[in-house]
Amino acid sequence: MSETQSHDGPRTTTGRIPHGPFRPGDQVQLTDPKGRINTITLQAGKEYHSHKGAIPHDTIIGSPEGSVFRSTGGIEYLAFRPLLTDHTLRMPRGAAVVYPKDAAQIVAQADIFPGARVIEAGAGSGALSCFLLRAVGEHGLLSSYERRPDFADIARGNVERFFGGPHPAWRLTVGSLEHDLAETEIDRAVLDMLAPWECIDAVAEALIPGGMICAYIATTTQMSRIVEDLRAHGRFAEPYAFETMLRSWHVDGLAVRPDHRMVGHTGFLVTARRLADGVTPPARRRRPAKGAHPAPDTTAGSAPGNDAPGNDATENGTAPATPQADPATEA
Numbered sequence: 371m372s373e374t375q376s377h378d379g380p381r382t383t384t385g386r387i388p389h390g391p392f393r394p395g396d397q398v399q400l401t402d403p404k405g406r407i408n409t410i411t412l413q414a415g416k417e418y419h420s421h422k423g424a425i426p427h428d429t430i431i432g433s434p435e436g437s438v439f440r441s442t443g444g445i446e447y448l449a450f451r452p453l454l455t456d457h458t459l460r461m462p463r464g465a466a467v468v469y470p471k472d473a474a475q476i477v478a479q480a481d482i483f484p485g486a487r488v489i490e491a492g493a494g495s496g497a498l499s500c501f502l503l504r505a506v507g508e509h510g511l512l513s514s515y516e517r518r519p520d521f522a523d524i525a526r527g528n529v530e531r532f533f534g535g536p537h538p539a540w541r542l543t544v545g546s547l548e549h550d551l552a553e554t555e556i557d558r559a560v561l562d563m564l565a566p567w568e569c570i571d572a573v574a575e576a577l578i579p580g581g582m583i584c585a586y587i588a589t590t591t592q593m594s595r596i597v598e599d600l601r602a603h604g605r606f607a608e609p610y611a612f613e614t615m616l617r618s619w620h621v622d623g624l625a626v627r628p629d630h631r632m633v634g635h636t637g638f639l640v641t642a643r644r645l646a647d648g649v650t651p652p653a654r655r656r657r658p659a660k661g662a663h664p665a666p667d668t669t670a671g672s673a674p675g676n677d678a679p680g681n682d683a684t685e686n687g688t689a690p691a692t693p694q695a696d697p698a699t700e701a
């Protein structure tokens with residue numbers, strides 16, 4: 371068994387981020403007229419310096435968020451506390467972080483709720499941990515496992531920097547989830563690691579019936595492996611696999627168009643629900659191989675998002691009008 375250090379930490383914070391006028395110790399994002407952002411930590415008596423002049427921290431302390439400060443060089447800076455999305459994209463990284471678009475989908479699709487008991491592996495840089503902690507709240511539990519002590523330290527630093535100290539719902543263990551998992555009666559399990567299938571047995575044991583496993587994976591080969599292993603395992607209902615794309619827009623007068631650049635790929639998500647003990651998964655209805663049916667009817671009843679589990683039958687219980695090729699039946 372690997373070294374395991376539980377970090378329950380002193381319960382000094384409520385897990386809420388600061389609000390109200392800026393205070394010493396707060397993180398503040400200063401945005402210049404070109405949209406460049408600098409993040410500072412307020413300290414009485416200190417000054418923010420750039421090649422565009424200085425701003426004394428004391429002029430910021432006590433002001434409301436959204437205030438504008440003029441540097442000694444005459445440049446105006448807009449001041450806000452960083453949002454969690456800002457924090458995620460700018461945090462010191464050990465491992466690659468889960469991007470906000472995927473973190474939001476994990477919270478939604480894995481149904482992370484206030485008060486939930488959630489396990490997570492690996493903690494990595496702690497980006498997803500911050501989103502999960504927000505979602506479970508101070509009365510829930512997020513137990514994060516990270517096998518690399520150096521990454522665990524980075525994750526702890528990033529979580530504590532965002533919440534202003536240890537979060538009351540967070541437990542961080544240096545170890546492997548599949549070997550060191552201590553919790554039982556878990557509502558949700560979120561896996562972001564190279565080989566999430568290695569954790570399926572441990573997660574199935576810890577989850578309550580109806581609980582959810584959610585894996586974030588970067589490649590199609592990982593996606594295929596986790597889906598097939600969940601199916602073969604026998605204690606999970608049919609998995610749901612999907613990805614999320616986010617495209618920002620340029621909106622300026624008559625020039626209204628998608629931005630030229632976007633993040634083309636981050637990862638895929640797979641979710642599945644834990645069956646009751648002793649229940650075997652219902653036989654899966656295989657979809658017909660490509661070519662076995664007339665050309666797909668893309669006009670009938672195929673609203674976006676209707677491919678979610680449970681939504682692939684029409685009202686009279688027949689297969690949807692848009693048969694999809696199933697790689698297993700194509701082979």
Ligand SMILES: C[S@@+](CC[C@H](N)C(=O)[O-])C[C@H]1O[C@@H](n2cnc3c(N)ncnc32)[C@H](O)[C@@H]1O
Pocket residue numbers: 465466467468491492493494495496497498499515516517518521545546547548562563564565
């Ligand atoms: C991509 S990173 C996770 C990033 C994290 N979700 C974030 O948003 O910052 C994957 C992490 O999983 C850890 N890991 C891999 N297998 C693990 C296991 N079986 N148990 C615990 N941690 C594991 C790795 O050390 C690595 O830090």
